[in-house]
Amino acid sequence: MQAILTAVIPVVIIGILCAAMLVVASKLMAVKEDERFPKVRECLPGANCGACGYAGCDGYAKALVDDSSVPANLCVPGGEGVARELSDALGVEFAEVEAKAAVVHCLGDCDATEDAVDYKGMESCAAAKMIFGGKGKCGYGCIGLGDCAEACPQDAIYISKGIAMVYPPECIGCGICVRTCPNSLISLHKTTSTTVVSCSNRDKGAATRKACSNGCIGCKKCEKACQFDAIKVKNNLAEIDYEKCTSCGECVKVCTTGCIKIYKLSE
Amino acid sequence: MTKLIIILLSAVFINNYVLSRFLGICPFLGVSKKLDSATGMSLAVIFVMLISTAVTYPIHMYLLIPNHLEYLQTIVFILVIAALVQLVEIVLKKYIPSLHKSLGVYLPLITTNCAVLGVTILNIDEGYTFLEAMVNSLGSGLGFFLAMVMFSGVRSKLDGADIPKSFKGLPITLIAASITSLSFMGFGGVIENMFGK
Numbered sequence A: 001m002q003a004i005l006t007a008v009i010p011v012v013i014i015g016i017l018c019a020a021m022l023v024v025a026s027k028l029m030a031v032k033e034d035e036r037f038p039k040v041r042e043c044l045p046g047a048n049c050g051a052c053g054y055a056g057c058d059g060y061a062k063a064l065v066d067d068s069s070v071p072a073n074l075c076v077p078g079g080e081g082v083a084r085e086l087s088d089a090l091g092v093e094f095a096e097v098e099a100k101a102a103v104v105h106c107l108g109d110c111d112a113t114e115d116a117v118d119y120k121g122m123e124s125c126a127a128a129k130m131i132f133g134g135k136g137k138c139g140y141g142c143i144g145l146g147d148c149a150e151a152c153p154q155d156a157i158y159i160s161k162g163i164a165m166v167y168p169p170e171c172i173g174c175g176i177c178v179r180t181c182p183n184s185l186i187s188l189h190k191t192t193s194t195t196v197v198s199c200s201n202r203d204k205g206a207a208t209r210k211a212c213s214n215g216c217i218g219c220k221k222c223e224k225a226c227q228f229d230a231i232k233v234k235n236n237l238a239e240i241d242y243e244k245c246t247s248c249g250e251c252v253k254v255c256t257t258g259c260i261k262i263y264k265l266s267e
Numbered sequence B: 001m002t003k004l005i006i007i008l009l010s011a012v013f014i015n016n017y018v019l020s021r022f023l024g025i026c027p028f029l030g031v032s033k034k035l036d037s038a039t040g041m042s043l044a045v046i047f048v049m050l051i052s053t054a055v056t057y058p059i060h061m062y063l064l065i066p067n068h069l070e071y072l073q074t075i076v077f078i079l080v081i082a083a084l085v086q087l088v089e090i091v092l093k094k095y096i097p098s099l100h101k102s103l104g105v106y107l108p109l110i111t112t113n114c115a116v117l118g119v120t121i122l123n124i125d126e127g128y129t130f131l132e133a134m135v136n137s138l139g140s141g142l143g144f145f146l147a148m149v150m151f152s153g154v155r156s157k158l159d160g161a162d163i164p165k166s167f168k169g170l171p172i173t174l175i176a177a178s179i180t181s182l183s184f185m186g187f188g189g190v191i192e193n194m195f196g197k
Helices: A002-028 A037-043 A056-066 A079-090 A125-130 A147-151 A176-180 A205-211 A221-225 A250-254 B002-014 B025-030 B035-064 B070-095 B097-103 B114-125 B130-160 B170-185 B190-194
Strands: A100-104 A157-160 A163-166 A186-190 A193-197 A231-234 A237-240 A260-264
Touching: A002 B070, A037 A056, A037 A079, A056 A079, A100 A163, A125 A147, A125 B130, A147 A157, A147 A176, A176 A186, A186 A193, A193 A237, A221 A231, A221 A250, A250 A260, B002 B130, B002 B190, B025 B130, B025 B170, B035 B070, B035 B114, B035 B130, B070 B097, B070 B114, B114 B130, B130 B170
Parallel strands: none
Antiparallel strands: A100 A186, A157 A163, A193 A260, A231 A237
16 A cells, blocks of 8 residues: 555656646746637638648638738639638728739740650659759750649649640639649739740750740840830840739730730630 | 767667667658658757756656656656646747747647657666766757658658559658668667777
């Protein structure tokens, strides 16, 4: 009996001490959780796609609750309905959701460029990218093995003539393909009229020309044609500042290789 | 001083907790999929190993031994470590939210991690002094960190590899783990020869 007591009593005492310590600590150092969080989280679709730029729906809900400057219209897949519910739950003013769709910045289809090697490996862009940066002549362009098409939850991406194409009506703008593409060729654009440089090659003009007839050669004609100072050639590649661009189409007219295009993604 | 260095190096390489002693396999297989979560987990383990040694060592020396209660070691250590990790989590949440955020998910996970318990018990069994025990905990944590980071690299390679269907997932992970562990066997005897023991 004595032996059991000497064993049990210290353990019980230690247990009670620990419990008391934890209770005091949790009372003293309680961090208040915002009670709006579950309500806000409820509004979100729960697809955890990351289109809002946060780590999943929980992350976005937390950001919304913690920081009132986070806009309530970032959930693109949820669209207007979710934005309205969110602004009700948070008590902020409702703002339109800007619908977005993915665009592939590459026009290097099989008419414009060709494979540099006969690739016989796994059917995956990420795998092909690991071997000498892909199978095509252009190391920047679409590898065309369809990692994005596989990742797309809406089946809105298909491979046509060796490059990925987006079928805009199906695209919900979640941005999963943007993160999947090993060459970072895909970006999200607003679905109203948008001007897009459909090339990602940063080599010098002559090298680009050799690799692909549709590539941007960095001739700067578009830069001169633009009245709004919106298009600039950086690292031999035209880049558009969408804050300034009005989609007037002047750059499209002067582009020597036809790699600048205006997309109306809503149609 | 030489002894401390020997303890540190052998805890990291020769008696690596995951790859040689096979403790803490659960997080090793569970959290090593991505490098950043592997790093977060390992940092949390180092942290918890250090503080739990700092607390359990005196408890054993000044509470259990004088009362001839050494056989209660395991249960008391588990109790104390669990309570301690909870306390640390509360404190971090209040005062260092950024650290809490990065360790957050992993702290409760390792409350009763066998690697943590293993370090505290082995410190006693080896008859270390307090300083040596702390150095051993640090080394063990670093060894865990090394194993996690190495293995997350191995796993990222596995993701891109063309694996036969029957080996996909956990089987190939276990095989890869065993080969990684085998490579650590190569360290056996290195430290003794290095310091001419």
